Amino acid sequence: MVASPADLVAKLSSSGDRDARLKAVRDIKNVIIGNKQKKQVFVSLGAVPRVVELLSCDAGGPLLVQCAAAVGSFAYGLDAGVQAVLASGGVAHLLVALSSEDEAVVLAASRALKMVYQSPMAPAAHALAGSALTRLVWLLGAANLCVAEVAARVLARCCDTPEQQAAVLEAGGLGGLLALLAAAEPARREAAADALAALLSGSPAAASQAVRRAVLPVLVKLLGCTAVREGVPGALAALLDDCPALHRAAADADAIGRLAAFLQDERCSSRLKVGTLCALGTLCLDYEDHRRQLAEARVLPQIVRALDDPDAQVRAAACTCVRSMSRSVVALHCSRVGADVAPPLFRRLQDADLGIQATASATLCNVVLDTSPAQEAVLAAGGLATLVRLTSAPAAELRVNAAWALQNLMHHASADVRAAVLAALPWERVEALASDADARVQERAVKLLQNVFAYCTPRDVEAAQAWSGGVALRLLVSSANPAANVPPLRRSHSLYGLCNVAVSGEEAGRAAVMASGAVPHIVASLSDTDNAVRLAAVWCVIALSEPHGKPAAAQRVADLAAAGALAALRGLAEDPPSLDIHERDGDGGGEEGGAGDGGAAGEGGLLPGTGQEVLMRDEDEDVVLSSL
Amino acid sequence: MGRGEASDRRRIQLSEWKRKLDAVKIQKEDTNKLIMNFLVTEGYVEAAHTFELESGTPPGVDLGAISDRMEIRRAVQRGNVEEAIERVNDLNPEILEEKHQLSFHLQQQRLIELVREGRTEEALEFAQEYLAPRGEEHPAFLGELERTVALLAFEDARSCPVADLMDIAQRQKTASELNAAILASQCQEREPRLPGLLKMLVWAQDHLDEKLIYPRINDLVSGELVEPPADH
Numbered sequence: 120m121v122a123s124p125a126d127l128v129a130k131l132s133s134s135g136d137r138d139a140r141l142k143a144v145r146d147i148k149n150v151i152i153g154n155k156q157k158k159q160v161f162v163s164l165g166a167v168p169r170v171v172e173l174l175s176c177d178a179g180g181p182l183l184v185q186c187a188a189a190v191g192s193f194a195y196g197l198d199a200g201v202q203a204v205l206a207s208g209g210v211a212h213l214l215v216a217l218s219s220e221d222e223a224v225v226l227a228a229s230r231a232l233k234m235v236y237q238s239p240m241a242p243a244a245h246a247l248a249g250s251a252l253t254r255l256v257w258l259l260g261a262a263n264l265c266v267a268e269v270a271a272r273v274l275a276r277c278c279d280t281p282e283q284q285a286a287v288l289e290a291g292g293l294g295g296l297l298a299l300l301a302a303a304e305p306a307r308r309e310a311a312a313d314a315l316a317a318l319l320s321g322s323p324a325a326a327s328q329a330v331r332r333a334v335l336p337v338l339v340k341l342l343g344c345t346a347v348r349e350g351v352p353g354a355l356a357a358l359l360d361d362c363p364a365l366h367r368a369a370a371d372a373d374a375i376g377r378l379a380a381f382l383q384d385e386r387c388s389s390r391l392k393v394g395t396l397c398a399l400g401t402l403c404l405d406y407e408d409h410r411r412q413l414a415e416a417r418v419l420p421q422i423v424r425a426l427d428d429p430d431a432q433v434r435a436a437a438c439t440c441v442r443s444m445s446r447s448v449v450a451l452h453c454s455r456v457g458a459d460v461a462p463p464l465f466r467r468l469q470d471a472d473l474g475i476q477a478t479a480s481a482t483l484c485n486v487v488l489d490t491s492p493a494q495e496a497v498l499a500a501g502g503l504a505t506l507v508r509l510t511s512a513p514a515a516e517l518r519v520n521a522a523w524a525l526q527n528l529m530h531h532a533s534a535d536v537r538a539a540v541l542a543a544l545p546w547e548r549v550e551a552l553a554s555d556a557d558a559r560v561q562e563r564a565v566k567l568l569q570n571v572f573a574y575c576t577p578r579d580v581e582a583a584q585a586w587s588g589g590v591a592l593r594l595l596v597s598s599a600n601p602a603a604n605v606p607p608l609r610r611s612h613s614l615y616g617l618c619n620v621a622v623s624g625e626e627a628g629r630a631a632v633m634a635s636g637a638v639p640h641i642v643a644s645l646s647d648t649d650n651a652v653r654l655a656a657v658w659c660v661i662a663l664s665e666p667h668g669k670p671a672a673a674q675r676v677a678d679l680a681a682a683g684a685l686a687a688l689r690g691l692a693e694d695p696p697s698l699d700i701h702e703r704d705g706d707g708g709g710e711e712g713g714a715g716d717g718g719a720a721g722e723g724g725l726l727p728g729t730g731q732e733v734l735m736r737d738e739d740e741d742v743v744l745s746s747l
Numbered sequence: 748m749g750r751g752e753a754s755d756r757r758r759i760q761l762s763e764w765k766r767k768l769d770a771v772k773i774q775k776e777d778t779n780k781l782i783m784n785f786l787v788t789e790g791y792v793e794a795a796h797t798f799e800l801e802s803g804t805p806p807g808v809d810l811g812a813i814s815d816r817m818e819i820r821r822a823v824q825r826g827n828v829e830e831a832i833e834r835v836n837d838l839n840p841e842i843l844e845e846k847h848q849l850s851f852h853l854q855q856q857r858l859i860e861l862v863r864e865g866r867t868e869e870a871l872e873f874a875q876e877y878l879a880p881r882g883e884e885h886p887a888f889l890g891e892l893e894r895t896v897a898l899l900a901f902e903d904a905r906s907c908p909v910a911d912l913m914d915i916a917q918r919q920k921t922a923s924e925l926n927a928a929i930l931a932s933q934c935q936e937r938e939p940r941l942p943g944l945l946k947m948l949v950w951a952q953d954h955l956d957e958k959l960i961y962p963r964i965n966d967l968v969s970g971e972l973v974e975p976p977a978d979h
Binding site (some may be wrong): 152154 | 836877
């Protein structure tokens with residue numbers, strides 16, 4: 120039987136006797152290896168800093184080997200142990216030990232670092248330079264499996280900034296890692312691929328692209344290797360990040376199917392889930408058929424479950440993945456995905472992690488767009504109240520996304536959804552958003568109003584006006600004012616809002632717009648320097664000149680003409696810059712003269728034109744591709 | 748063989764069979780590698796060393812590591828589990844850190860050895876200190892843990908219901924598990940390839956029996972081809 124833990128710890132600092140110290144460290148090591156409970160005992164006795172201290176003094180090979188092994192064991196399988204090792208600076212000493220002349224010390228330090236790196240608490244970045252990097256690159260070629268692998272893992276952590284990446288390249292890291300990539304053992308290949316991904320990340324250089332192409336097939340192949348798969352998806356995600364050119368190649372190599380298979384495995388660890396979900400999220404970012412492949416891989420239930428995972432990193436990765444998937448109109452519309460993801464996404468709006476809240480709210484923007492099952496799920500899950508609460512969140516990112524989600528919820532909203540949103544969202548919140556400190560939030564507020572008045576009946580317009588206490592129209596008018604200091608984009612959307620009131624509200628709506636004081640702004644906007652503003656103003660004129668031949672319409676045309684609209688429109692017709700304007704201009708001119716036969720379609724219908732209709736009531740490209 | 752339906756099958760005479768066997772070219776180096784693989788995996792360091800000198804076949808591993816492995820295995824076989832644990836931790840601390848079951852079995856063996864030596868009080872203390880916490884941490888070990896601790900409840904552990912644990916075969920089992928783990932940590936195969944090849948030979952002959960009458964290898968030790976019995 121060995122001595123008691125307290126005795127052993129006391130012997131660590133016995134000043135004189137070298138052999139006694141060596142024996143004490145070795146005894147401690149043999150007791151704690153594979154024994155969580157004993158590790159706990161020694162950690163609470165303060166053994167870790169003492170062993171680390173021995174590691175730092177020039178104590179000779181055998182003692183260093185035993186110390187490194189003990190430190191590695193403390194760092195394995197026990198959070199308190201890892202914390203103690205990190206807090207006492209153990210990692211830095213182990214890194215120094217890698218430069219030892221003594222092979223046994225290098226091996227022991229490598230094994231210990233490998234243990235440390237298995238913990239999620241392990242440092243993500245090291246600041247090594249010069250000779251240390253050169254030494255690591257040399258170790259990449261070590262005969263011992265563990266040493267070469269660990270050298271690659273350390274290098275992967277030396278690529279945090281472009282300067283560090285350059286230093287690793289300078290030390291010859293690229294060649295060393297590429298050589299290691301060709302090793303027979305999967306663990307070494309995986310470590311090399313991981314380090315290469317880190318080394319190349321964020322680097323758009325053509326050379327980097329070429330290396331990425333070389334690394335990709337190795338990583339995809341390693342996905343099928345059970346021994347090392349844990350770290351592979353994460354490395355793949357890093358490799359594919361910022362490199363859309365490789366997404367196709369990866370998908371062609373069946374990366375999506377292989378990754379999805381990991382999620383189907385019930386034993387899938389947290390680390391594997393995080394890497395897999397991130398890699399899938401990246402692969403589904405830009406390509407519709409990749410999203411379809413993932414949808415067909417039958418792992419949506421697993422992805423949805425991951426949104427509620429106890430591990431914050433898994434939840435964040437799942438949010439990222441769902442966010443990519445939510446960019447697909449087809450994937451959302453043709454399945455119940457939207458409805459399935461909405462409730463967990465709403466739970467994530469209250470996540471302790473701010474980043475997760477932001478991703479979840481951005482995802483919801485897309486999910487609630489035009490998908491009735493998802494919208495019903497939002498209403499059923501009490502999500503509206505959460506969204507409304509989020510419009511006053513301290514983080515601007517969250518306010519933007521919340522307002523955006525509400526805006527999209529109102530896009531083509533059913534009567535039920537429309538009523539529910541207006542009931543849940545106090546008008547004061549909209550006013551607060553419209554005068555938010557963040558310009559993006561102000562823009563969302565106007566777009567939200569634009570959608571409130573789109574595709575609805577005169578009674579809806581009336582109800583919406585009542586909801587605002589009669590001031591919604593005034594808000595649109597003031598933010599359409601060219602003399603006010605409002606950015607052109609927001610002015611154009613304010614004009615579209617007014618246009619929607621005129622179209623949806625029919626006679627009453629058109630009369631309200633004419634009486635709102637908007638006419639001078641509309642006319643002035645016809646000769647604005649901004650194309651979008653001019654176009655929106657033309658649409659307003661068209662809407663107000665409806666319906667042809669009716670006395671009220673003729674009166675409005677006359678009023679607009681009196682305000683200078685006719686002259687401004689003629690000016691537009693002679694002005695060559697925008698074809699869009701010319702086409703709309705022709706229509707508008709015709710209307711104004713009362714002789715045209717083009718005219719706008721009925722309520723809710725699309726106006727004639729060249730594919731710009733969606734601009735009229737809704738958003739442009741950002742309807743679907745929210746905030747990316 | 749020799750059954751009634753024998754006449755349905757084609758018959759191949761010894762001379763023809765030998766001619767066919769001779770036509771298959773097997774590289775000398777390949778047979779040498781097979782032998783070296785056997786010597787290395789089974790841990791015959793001296794023989795491997797001599798074979799390397801005589802045939803020029805590289806062992807492919809550090810023969811020193813084999814000596815370590817053999818000594819560790821022998822330590823368990825001798826019942827000196829503590830020494831084995833210390834040695835394996837010096838060889839590669841990852842092994843017992845990561846292989847919980849192996850680690851449990853070594854501690855279990857330690858307890859068995861204490862019982863064998865009649866150090867009951869120490870055994871009891873050891874069980875509480877080292878085995879019980881592992882059972883809590885890994886419920887899968889609880890059954891085995893209970894069986895092992897039962898040894899302490901009997902006056903004569905050798906004639907109790909769990910006496911099999913006291914058997915030398917139990918030591919052998921633990922030693923083999925440890926040996927395999929060390930081999931795996933050195934990226935080596937757990938078993939030599941030769942026995943696998945012999946199994947394939949038996950399997951192939953069984954299948955061939957359904958189609959042919961041919962000279963068979965019935966004795967794997969001599970490898971002698973036995974002429975099929977004459978037709979009746």
